Amino acid sequence: MNEVQMAHGSGGQAMQQLISQLFLEAFANPWLAEQEDQARLDLATLAAGGDRLAFSTDSYVIDPLFFPGGDIGKLAVCGTANDIAVSGATPRYLSCGFILEEGLPMATLKTLVESMAATARSADIAIVTGDTKVVQRGAADKLFINTAGIGAIPTTVHWAASSLAPGDVLLVSGTLGDHGATILNLREGLGLDGELASDCAVLTPLIQPLRDIPGIKALRDATRGGVNAVVHEFAAACGYGIELNERDLPVKPAVRGVCELLGLDALNFANEGKLVIAVQREAAEQALAQLRAHPLGRDAAMIGEVVERKGVRLAGLYGVKRLLDLPHAEPLPRIC
Amino acid sequence: MNEVQMAHGSGGQAMQQLISQLFLEAFANPWLAEQEDQARLDLATLAAGGDRLAFSTDSYVIDPLFFPGGDIGKLAVCGTANDIAVSGATPRYLSCGFILEEGLPMATLKTLVESMAATARSADIAIVTGDTKVVQRGAADKLFINTAGIGAIPTTVHWAASSLAPGDVLLVSGTLGDHGATILNLREGLGLDGELASDCAVLTPLIQPLRDIPGIKALRDATRGGVNAVVHEFAAACGYGIELNERDLPVKPAVRGVCELLGLDALNFANEGKLVIAVQREAAEQALAQLRAHPLGRDAAMIGEVVERKGVRLAGLYGVKRLLDLPHAEPLPRIC
Numbered sequence: 014m015n016e017v018q019m020a021h022g023s024g025g026q027a028m029q030q031l032i033s034q035l036f037l038e039a040f041a042n043p044w045l046a047e048q049e050d051q052a053r054l055d056l057a058t059l060a061a062g063g064d065r066l067a068f069s070t071d072s073y074v075i076d077p078l079f080f081p082g083g084d085i086g087k088l089a090v091c092g093t094a095n096d097i098a099v100s101g102a103t104p105r106y107l108s109c110g111f112i113l114e115e116g117l118p119m120a121t122l123k124t125l126v127e128s129m130a131a132t133a134r135s136a137d138i139a140i141v142t143g144d145t146k147v148v149q150r151g152a153a154d155k156l157f158i159n160t161a162g163i164g165a166i167p168t169t170v171h172w173a174a175s176s177l178a179p180g181d182v183l184l185v186s187g188t189l190g191d192h193g194a195t196i197l198n199l200r201e202g203l204g205l206d207g208e209l210a211s212d213c214a215v216l217t218p219l220i221q222p223l224r225d226i227p228g229i230k231a232l233r234d235a236t237r238g239g240v241n242a243v244v245h246e247f248a249a250a251c252g253y254g255i256e257l258n259e260r261d262l263p264v265k266p267a268v269r270g271v272c273e274l275l276g277l278d279a280l281n282f283a284n285e286g287k288l289v290i291a292v293q294r295e296a297a298e299q300a301l302a303q304l305r306a307h308p309l310g311r312d313a314a315m316i317g318e319v320v321e322r323k324g325v326r327l328a329g330l331y332g333v334k335r336l337l338d339l340p341h342a343e344p345l346p347r348i349c
Numbered sequence: 350m351n352e353v354q355m356a357h358g359s360g361g362q363a364m365q366q367l368i369s370q371l372f373l374e375a376f377a378n379p380w381l382a383e384q385e386d387q388a389r390l391d392l393a394t395l396a397a398g399g400d401r402l403a404f405s406t407d408s409y410v411i412d413p414l415f416f417p418g419g420d421i422g423k424l425a426v427c428g429t430a431n432d433i434a435v436s437g438a439t440p441r442y443l444s445c446g447f448i449l450e451e452g453l454p455m456a457t458l459k460t461l462v463e464s465m466a467a468t469a470r471s472a473d474i475a476i477v478t479g480d481t482k483v484v485q486r487g488a489a490d491k492l493f494i495n496t497a498g499i500g501a502i503p504t505t506v507h508w509a510a511s512s513l514a515p516g517d518v519l520l521v522s523g524t525l526g527d528h529g530a531t532i533l534n535l536r537e538g539l540g541l542d543g544e545l546a547s548d549c550a551v552l553t554p555l556i557q558p559l560r561d562i563p564g565i566k567a568l569r570d571a572t573r574g575g576v577n578a579v580v581h582e583f584a585a586a587c588g589y590g591i592e593l594n595e596r597d598l599p600v601k602p603a604v605r606g607v608c609e610l611l612g613l614d615a616l617n618f619a620n621e622g623k624l625v626i627a628v629q630r631e632a633a634e635q636a637l638a639q640l641r642a643h644p645l646g647r648d649a650a651m652i653g654e655v656v657e658r659k660g661v662r663l664a665g666l667y668g669v670k671r672l673l674d675l676p677h678a679e680p681l682p683r684i685c
Contacts, residue, residue, distance in 0.1 A: 161406055
């Protein structure tokens with residue numbers, strides 16, 4: 014069978030074969046191998062050192078399925094792992110739900126499943142439970158993936174956007190908008206191939222050392238809506254204002270090129286491997302040094318601060334501050 | 350806005366409004382209200398009385414969205430809750446991922462979200478974290494829902510299909526195929542409206558008393574692939590054979606009518622509120638009595654037994670045994 018057929022989602026023999034020949038083999042782990050209706054995870058192991066369980070989910074509908082720097086499978090592991098990791102937890106276990114369009118080449122599915130497996134393995138995450146649905150040709154676009162994940166938050170970590178206060182500063186862990194610009198270039202044929210790649214990555218190794226810095230207030234990974242969306246979420250959660258400095262925003266030349274070409278702002282572009290970090294001013298240098306010590310955080314920068322005056326503002330190159338709105342819609346559908 | 354627009358999935362203002370005006374209001378609970386990237390669940394509360402975490406996921410793509418006895422929202426809560434409950438765990442927390450087609454009437458989404466919320470509330474389950482994606486018109490069929498869920502398995506419960514042995518008997522908690530026959534009737538216009546309804550229900554109240562019966566070996570809810578699929582899973586997991594008695598299978602007259610009309614077997618029809626239970630013979634009567642004491646288990650019956658001889662067989666009305674194959678594909682796509 015070279016293509017996904019309706020039978021692969023029917024609960025019959027074809028589905029059993031798909032599960033045993035593809036998923037069990039690629040995701041190989043003892044929990045999945047039990048083939049019960051649920052994974053059964055040892056709570057003592059899971060809870061070691063933690064007192065709260067971080068639980069998060071995302072569906073992935075990105076188009077195209079493959080792009081420089083990643084694919085929908087890698088993204089489906091990174092995205093949910095990062096949503097857990099920004100709580101301070103170490104992401105440990107993922108569930109995985111596939112919605113497949115009838116006729117999807119089996120080779121495409123296999124490549125994506127192997128990409129998920131490789132990404133998870135290298136991040137020490139196990140994909141322990143799953144589900145596969147198949148819908149008729151035309152009822153879905155190729156494939157969609159949902160992942161949900163869990164991990165324990167260390168007892169000592171209490172990061173929360175609501176704790177931000179005037180004087181805290183904002184850091185980003187690297188350049189803005191790489192993922193969004195990469196997808197835009199692919200879709201619009203802007204001809205910047207080779208200069209752009211998605212930043213799609215599991216950020217746990219970058220986040221873990223931050224748990225030991227007492228001044229860290231809150232973390233988010235800046236995905237859909239970009240750094241701008243996170244900054245607005247921070248402002249809403251703490252009730253204060255935020256000011257960013259345009260000249261401090263790290264942006265790669267190729268991404269800046271895409272922005273200038275299309276009149277768009279890298280602050281609104283999606284990232285898939287970038288953190289926004291709120292930290293007390295006196296701990297900022299330590300946090301920056303820690304970030305820069307890891308390849309994923311090489312371009313980390315301080316980009317702004319929390320202020321009394323409500324609203325999100327951007328100070329331009331000549332110091333003039335303007336209100337930074339959260340757009341009604343991001344320019345790019347199906348970016349993740 | 351009367352329809353779902355691409356902007357509702359973009360990470361911008363429109364998405365924020367959808368979250369705050371629809372999801373936060375319908376699913377109202379303190380974890381979701383925190384609006385962090387992940388729910389943060391107290392591990393001590395979650396683990397009370399348990400030593401393993403049951404973790405499961407399912408995507409729901411059923412067509413049509415509304416049917417007698419339920420809708421895709423109710424189904425998305427029941428299905429995943431049941432996959433957790435059959436481990437012996439009490440399902441406590443769900444995640445929820447929506448994939449919406451641009452143009453979906455907002456009223457439809459609202460009705461389905463409220464149905465999810467009502468189903469979860471009445472089962473004491475909190476929907477604590479979520480995600481919304483929107484794809485262009487034609488890239489998905491109306492809406493798909495993924496839920497993942499967790500709950501702790503009591504220390505005293507160790508149900509596993511691998512533990513079945515010859516002499517154990519099989520029970521079902523009620524009539525076979527109600528859900529499948531209901532959807533088939535709707536799709537094919539068989540004219541049995543009024544006589545058929547899905548059995549879609551959260552089975553926790555039916556399962557919890559079974560935890561105190563020492564002879565229970567394993568539970569599954571018989572969804573896609575019907576009771577036949579579960580029986581084959583049981584046989585494969587334990588390495589023995591299973592024999593069912595045709596005359597003991599509880600089937601409603603209207604479901605039997607659908608089967609005869611179309612030459613199909615209720616054993617292969619999907620259920621959404623029925624358990625298959627493997628139990629030691631000496632505990633079978635106690636288990637049956639316990640099941641029948643609850644409205645969801647009124648029609649519980651003993652339907653077969655585990656035997657030495659490998660293979661799944663069905664003894665017909667005149668005692669002749671024939672091999673019962675697992676079909677390559679179930680006759681009904683998008684049944685759940």
